[in-house]
Amino acid sequence: MARVRPQTEQKLRAGFRRRVDKQRDRYVVQLTHAEQLAARFEFGEVVGVFTAQAGGGAKPRAQLVALLPLAAIPILIAGAAARIPGALPALGALPFVGGAWFGLTMWRMRVPRRRVWLYAFAQGLMLMDDPRADAVPLRWGQVTEVGDTMPKFPTIDEVIAAYTSKADPRA
Secondary structure, eight states: OOOOOHHHOOOHHHHHHHHHHHHHTTTTHHHHHHHHHHHHTTSSSSSEEEEEEOHHHHHOHHHHHTTTTGHHHHHHHHHHHTTOTHHHHHHHHHHHHHHHHHHHHHHHHHHHEEEEEEEETTTTTEEEESSOOOOOOOEEOOOOOOOSSSOOOHHHHHOOOHHHHHOOOOO
């Protein structure tokens, strides 16, 4: 291991300390809340406060409702072919009306975004949707399994091998 000059080490430590202080100032409300919960539930010292965005997508039913104007296309085409009055202008207006319907439906049926907080302590953790919400304390002894939630993305070699095996019946 290479030795670091004392001046360089001091600069690194000062930069790290500035970063820690900046993060502490940014999350001072959550850290204070975590310290209060740690004292209340006797969880020891606060190890970390983590946050993530949850929600923000559309409900599964939203896409089905948003695409309902597509069902009118065959009816309007048949009506225009039968020379029903107003069918041809309605067919011309359908992309605009359908687009407005789609956008409005997706916007109205979205799931609102919210912040999820995880307070980690020396002797347990708490997961909350809102720092002011009631949290259920969980001791580390109650945790049975911890796993990685990130999906495994295939490498390019795995993609090529899968594509080749699907394209070549002998593989």
